[in-house]
Amino acid sequence: MPKRLVYLDNAATTPVRPEVLEAMLPYLGREAFGNPSSPHRFGRAARAGVDQAKRSIAEALGGGGGGGGGVEPAQVIFTSGGTEADNLAVIGCALAARDRGDPFRVAVSAIEHKAVLAAAHAVAHLGGEEIILPVSGSGEVADAALNEALARGVAVVSVMWVNNEVGVVQPIARLAARCRDAGVPFHVDGVQAFGKIPVSLSDIPCTLFTISGHKIGAPKGIGALVVRDRHAVEAIIHGGGQQFGIRPGTENVPGIVGLGAAVELAAREQAAFAARAAALRDDLERRVLAVVPDAVINGASGPRAPHVSSVSIPGTDSEALLMHLDLAGIACSSGSACSTGAVEPSHVLTAMGVPRELGVAALRFSFGKENTEEDVEALVAALPKIVEKVRHLSAVLHR
Amino acid sequence: MTDRVLVAMSGGVDSSVAAALLVEAGYDVVGATMKLFCYGDSVPDRPCCSLDSITDAQLVAHKLGIPHYVLNFEDRFGRDVIANFVSEYARGRTPIPCVRCNSFTKFRDFLYHADALDCAYVATGHYAIARDGALFRGRDVLKDQSYFLWGIDRGVVARMLTPVGSLTKPETRTAARRLGLVTAEKPESVEICFVPDDDYVRVLERHLPSDAPALAPGPVVTTGGEVVGQHDGFARYTIGQRRGLPGGFREPRYVVAIRPATREVVLGSGDELLGHAVTLGELNWLADPLAPGDPVWVQCRYRAPAVPGRVRECSPATLELDLAEPVRAITPGQSGALYDADGRLLGGGVIA
Numbered sequence: 001m002p003k004r005l006v007y008l009d010n011a012a013t014t015p016v017r018p019e020v021l022e023a024m025l026p027y028l029g030r031e032a033f034g035n036p037s038s039p040h041r042f043g044r045a046a047r048a049g050v051d052q053a054k055r056s057i058a059e060a061l062g063g064g065g066g067g068g069g070g071v072e073p074a075q076v077i078f079t080s081g082g083t084e085a086d087n088l089a090v091i092g093c094a095l096a097a098r099d100r101g102d103p104f105r106v107a108v109s110a111i112e113h114k115a116v117l118a119a120a121h122a123v124a125h126l127g128g129e130e131i132i133l134p135v136s137g138s139g140e141v142a143d144a145a146l147n148e149a150l151a152r153g154v155a156v157v158s159v160m161w162v163n164n165e166v167g168v169v170q171p172i173a174r175l176a177a178r179c180r181d182a183g184v185p186f187h188v189d190g191v192q193a194f195g196k197i198p199v200s201l202s203d204i205p206c207t208l209f210t211i212s213g214h215k216i217g218a219p220k221g222i223g224a225l226v227v228r229d230r231h232a233v234e235a236i237i238h239g240g241g242q243q244f245g246i247r248p249g250t251e252n253v254p255g256i257v258g259l260g261a262a263v264e265l266a267a268r269e270q271a272a273f274a275a276r277a278a279a280l281r282d283d284l285e286r287r288v289l290a291v292v293p294d295a296v297i298n299g300a301s302g303p304r305a306p307h308v309s310s311v312s313i314p315g316t317d318s319e320a321l322l323m324h325l326d327l328a329g330i331a332c333s334s335g336s337a338c339s340t341g342a343v344e345p346s347h348v349l350t351a352m353g354v355p356r357e358l359g360v361a362a363l364r365f366s367f368g369k370e371n372t373e374e375d376v377e378a379l380v381a382a383l384p385k386i387v388e389k390v391r392h393l394s395a396v397l398h399r
Numbered sequence: 400m401t402d403r404v405l406v407a408m409s410g411g412v413d414s415s416v417a418a419a420l421l422v423e424a425g426y427d428v429v430g431a432t433m434k435l436f437c438y439g440d441s442v443p444d445r446p447c448c449s450l451d452s453i454t455d456a457q458l459v460a461h462k463l464g465i466p467h468y469v470l471n472f473e474d475r476f477g478r479d480v481i482a483n484f485v486s487e488y489a490r491g492r493t494p495i496p497c498v499r500c501n502s503f504t505k506f507r508d509f510l511y512h513a514d515a516l517d518c519a520y521v522a523t524g525h526y527a528i529a530r531d532g533a534l535f536r537g538r539d540v541l542k543d544q545s546y547f548l549w550g551i552d553r554g555v556v557a558r559m560l561t562p563v564g565s566l567t568k569p570e571t572r573t574a575a576r577r578l579g580l581v582t583a584e585k586p587e588s589v590e591i592c593f594v595p596d597d598d599y600v601r602v603l604e605r606h607l608p609s610d611a612p613a614l615a616p617g618p619v620v621t622t623g624g625e626v627v628g629q630h631d632g633f634a635r636y637t638i639g640q641r642r643g644l645p646g647g648f649r650e651p652r653y654v655v656a657i658r659p660a661t662r663e664v665v666l667g668s669g670d671e672l673l674g675h676a677v678t679l680g681e682l683n684w685l686a687d688p689l690a691p692g693d694p695v696w697v698q699c700r701y702r703a704p705a706v707p708g709r710v711r712e713c714s715p716a717t718l719e720l721d722l723a724e725p726v727r728a729i730t731p732g733q734s735g736a737l738y739d740a741d742g743r744l745l746g747g748g749v750i751a
Contacts, residue, residue: 320515323468327429327516343471393515397475397508 002329006375009331010215010368011164011192011308016258017217023261024219027254036251037242046253050078053260057224060267061194061209062202070202071209077225077247078256082191082212083115085225088247089187089208090119090158092233094128097155099234104128107149108158109141110351111168116158116189117347133159137353138302139168141175150182156208156232157186161193165335165348165364166299167308169197173204180205185232191215191223195266196274196305207232211263213255217369218262222255269369277367278306280376284365285309287380292387298335298354298362307367310335310349312358316390319343321363324386330379335362403427404520404560405513407505408460408467410452413524413563415459415582416574420562421522422463429516430460430467433509435476435500436593458581472508479503481593485606488599488634489613491659492732495547495701496591498749502550502683510555522560526568527744529559534685536742539567546701549736549747550683603634617662619645622655622671633657636664639672639728653728674729676711679718679748686745689713689737695720696738699729699750705738718748 026032027049034042036050054073064070079085090106098104108120110132120130131154133145141159149157157179161172172188179186185207193199195216201209207229213222227233227246239248266273285297288311298310313321318334325332335346344350345359354362365379406418408430421428432453453469460467480499487494505523513521526537527545534556537543563571575583590597600614607614613634618626628645630636635643640654644666655667677699682688689695689710696705697720708720720735729750736747 319471320512324516326468327466389515393511396511 002327004329004374004378006330006378008365008367008371008375008379009333010371011364011366012333013214013220014217014368016219017262017265019265020217020219020258020261024254024258027257032253036253037240046251049253049257049260050251053256053263056260056264057211057226060263061211061226062200064202069205071226071228075226075228077227077243078251078259079223079225079247080221080252081214081223082113082189082210083223084247085210085212085223086113086115086158086187086189087119087122088225088233088236089210090116090156091122091126091236092246093156093185093187093208094123094126095234095236096232098128103153103155105131105152105154106156106158107131107133107146107154109133109135109160109170111135111139111163111165111348112158112160113164113189113191114347116160116187120158128155133157135168135351136302139163139166139170139299139348139352140302141170143178146175146178150178150184154184157184158189159186160189160191161199162190162196162305162308163299163348164192164308165346165362166310166352167192167304167306168299168352169193169303169305172206176204176206179207185229192305192308194263195270196277196307198270199267201226211259213259213262216262216266218258219255222252222259224259273369274306276369277371280367280371280373281306281309281365283373284376284379285311287376288383291380291384296358298349298358299352309365310362311365312354312362313387313390314358314361316361316387316394317343318360318362320390320393321361321386324390325363325379325382328382328386330382332366333364335359335364402520403429403516403518404522405509405516405518406430406522407509407524408432408456409524410455410459410582410585411524411588412575412580412582412585413526413571415456415524415580416566416571416578417522417524417560417562418459418465419463419578419580420574421560422465424562426520426560428463428465429518430456430463430465431470431509431512432456432467433470433472433476433504435472435504436481437473455582455585462578462580470509470512472504475508476500476504481602481606484599485603487732488603489607489611489659490732491613491633491657493637493730494732495734496593497547498550498734501548502552506548506551506555506559510558513558520558520560521555522562524563525561526564526566527561528564529556529561532557534559534744535564536738536744537561537564541702542568545738545742545744546698546734546736549685549734549744550681551685553683553685556685600632600635612659612662615662617664619664619666621652622665622667627666630664633659633662633664638730669727672728673725674727675722675725677708677720677722677726677729677735678751679720679735680716680751682716682718682746682748684746686739686743689718689745695745696740697722698736698738699726700733705736717751 032045034046036047054076057076058071058073062070124130131149176186187208188206189210191212209226214220242248296312349359404426408414484496525544526542528535536545614632619628652666655671656665693710698705707723712719737745
């Protein structure tokens, strides 16, 4: 067992924050376990928790819904997580458009999370069409491709605010305005943006917005889709009439309460966190480049969120690096995917034009609120030896 | 180097127990499962090597409190093992992919990872015993897997740990139950891991061109040269086979030869199936090479008894052995594993 464990994989998930856990506990036990749809006191206690969470989330995302373009509590629809919220946005918009007789077609960026890409693919599988919007070398969605998609007519455009693998930040306000002007619903996957960069939907005319709990210290299994126009989406799962029928099913009350608490904390702490994370990231990148001079920082040419760093180490493969780092007590993730067949670079790095040999050698480090300079120190201390070993291994295996 | 050991965990009971016993013995154990081929929908769940097996290996590793990793060897396994499996059948031979998997994958590629991880040792769940740089048969005569290990690099043997080699299979299961391993009651895997339903012809059909001679019709002939029927691909036959042959003979008939050049499958009597000598190619030695006149025991098929013989000729490339007693169905492509009288594996080769 390594002496000290270093967790640099906060974009994958985070531990539940103690304040969040504390907020949730009453809703797990006798105190407020009720079904929020029940009119009795047990139900009312649970309902209060759900309503409070909606308020907190609406407030944190821009508040002041009354005409100012903010978010109203009733616009917050809870889901089982970011994946479901993304699916509801993409497929739900496509189905609604089909019912209206509008184009059964969706446009998503090439660097979206698989939850969006696979949902777009599902639309195509259902008889619709998917348009993949290419990105530039710095990861930005190309205006021309968006304009072309809008001209053809689409049910929804979906672009993530912050990319989960490289941290690239999209000009989301501009993209949203373009879609609004074209009269097309715009979905923003904000899972990696919220709590990391300033997020206020009062400035962003998007129709739909996804957040996820477990990336910000709430438990896994809870997320939300902000639905600013209920007519834009159709339900993709069906049941009782909860949440206006957009996402029926008895609400995950403890999860919802946890999400509300985590969102509140994340919004309050965002600026301070961003400053700390950016300092740690810059430190990490500078020091990694000092010990591995030919390392390449992916996506560094464009605007980036502060908490993610994608580093390719030539002559290695990320699976082996991950294994060696793990044995040294350091947790991060790779920029590659084990698809059927051999290890391939991730779709994100590929879409950004990162060469294959760098794509399969990419590591993602992502910071959370608990990381310190000692974590960077430990990584930088362990890395040179590991890189040397893995380079040797890769050379032998690819001989 | 430390006393760190990299254990190949297939997700079966044998390698699970191997890992557990090493943990008990105080080694610094790292578990790894080799992903050897693509588990598509076309490959239904297998007792071994499936994604479920990776999950089982992970569960066992978690229970043992050791790290576990999945190593992707698909490219190299495809090249070193599956491609050879296909080309051997295409040449009218009957290969043993497990031998090449041990030689090239488990005890070569896996070693590269062990080296990178500073592992002094590698371990597997093989029923064979590595001791003082020498390899011996496993204690359980019914399970002994040393036959498949003749091709590994001699230098590796000193780094091999074989914790279940000195156990019987029932003892291994007992140990698994005692240790509370989820794999304790897992059924035995007896098939070739990348061949679903034991249907190797389907694998050949997928890898060979549709007009490959090995899968095309050809004559069934007797050793006397008489054509007695047609077959639909010599790759469907193996030496010693009796089932699925034309009938009408007074005595039982067996496949005694396959002639790929003429696509002939040759039938003969049981006597004609007996071999009194064997020639081995692709030699590998786990002891000092033998010389003409040396006595040796040779095993020509998995689970067949070894028979005594004597070296007639030996070059770096081939070894010719005279057998003291005839051996039935000596089959090109199978292995001849060489042992001394104490069950030490001396090396071996591929039957020419």
